[in-house]
Amino acid sequence: MGNKNSHSKQEQLVIKNIQEFNQIESEKERHEKLLEYYFSNDTDSIDRFHVFHFLKQHIFQSNFSSPIEDKLIKGEYKVLEIGCGPGTWLLDLSSKYDNSNFVGIDIEPIFPQEIKPNNVEFIKASISNGLSFGDNEFDFTHIELLRLFYTVDQWDFILTELIRVTKPGGYIEVSGRRRENVVRAPIFCKIMDTIYASGSRRNLDTNLIYNLKSKFELQSNLGNVHRTEENFVIGPNGGKIGMIAQDLALGYFKAEPLVKTLSEEMGVSKEEYKNMIEKDLLEEFKQSCSESIYVRIWTQKLS
Template sequence: MGNKNSHLKHKQQKIPEFDKIESEQEGQEKLLDYYLSTDARSIDRLHMYHFLIAYIFQSNFSSPIEDKLIKGGCKVLDIGCGPGTWLLDLSNKYENSHFIGVDIKPIFPQEIKPKNLEFIEVDVTNGLSFRDDEFDFTHVENMGIIFTPEQWDFVLSEIIRVTKPGGYIEVSDRRNSYVGEGPIFRKISDALWASCSERNIDTNLIYDLDLKIELQPNIGKVHRIENDLIIGPNGGKIGLIFQDLVFSYYLSEMAIKNLSEEIGISEEEYKNMVEKDLIEEFKQTNPECAHVRFWVQKQLSE
């Protein structure tokens, strides 16, 4: 059953020399600040993105779990919960079920939250401390540029381990490439994908994650649901909202610094490219972004 008791295992690392500790910690913190930014604008962006996804799919989830959530006694786990928007939405709606969110960075609410919701600071790539078969519904969203392929294997095995037989697992994300984009948006996006590749992230993996899920034990048929949107004014109101999210990310302090270096231009040239050239390009193009959800029911052990 997945990695049974894997939460008791710990990665063994050589203790670095004292003069290396600070620099390695600083390097990790910079990566987290870049990919898991905790400033107010980033948190606002994550809140808005949650509601955008819910609108695209006309639901907060696609797994057939709502009847059990309404009935009560359902236990739900959200991996990489961020500011907790998805969980806050569900815990207020399904008051008789219990919700837990875990994330490596504690940007979730510490005090003001429903009684049926709790948050735990944890790095899921080191394992989960929950018992086997504990959750009725386990959810993962927007982790496609966070986990390496090897980490995905481990995280999926942990998710399956802590989910009850008969319970549901759902992974939601977007395709990390676009159809019909212009040269400017392609250049900026390629710089982001290149920076991910330097961290051993396979940015194409998420779009075919169902193939990786199917290799896991105790898994039934993997269901896949997709919806597209056009970024920019040619995509209507929803396209303009997503355009705002794109600009918010690409004009964040860390994105300006890292992506300008990746492209090989000055920060001022980069900002000019995004604020002027890209916004004009969006008016002339129809870049499609595909969002995808995978859901599957855990089977009884063989």
């Protein structure tokens, strides 16, 4: 991941470009500029986090779906992100809504630790151990793409914690990738099924985004549960978005320790697995219309 100096330069670059992009008045132009800037073949995990953030922002045309825009602009709104990674989502919001405050937690401290806006705080912590915040502390709590990290029982606890730290009248939003009824070509389907099967054997909630709406509806202190989703085709047939998604997918599948895990799960050598990713899957993306579907679910805490 590089040394401390390279991280500092990267943090400055991310913040600088987010601030510059936020000065573009046209939202459509802003998203296009972001996509052009982050169209990269770099497969480093932190770079993928940054790229993936702006891809999701583009397909949804927003950083969130909960109705909180006016409150963020007004200020004194407090936002919590669980599993913030390098902090790209929070840095983007903090520069656009500079009168509000943002807190991110992650078990891996790859977020900026020295160079960051004054209205952002990052904390090394794991939600599975319980959040250190008091009850009713945040106006908006946000978590995404962590279904392959926590077990079914852990997710029940995590959702309880999200509700606990959210203020009455505040919103909770969870997003992630849908695995049901998704069009996938054979090789891509085999890889994803292997990932899900491996997760299921470890009791991970691979169907979380499918079950989440019903989990929220069981809570007596939550309002109506809303759901929205967007999809795109991976590879050349999906245009610019598709090519970015292809780079992200290939980089992810080729990263360690996924190479070791998936090659063992599939019963092939690492070399055979890498050849499948770099040649067979790449060719399949060119010839097919495998899709990816992302879902956002949000609700309001009533009391």
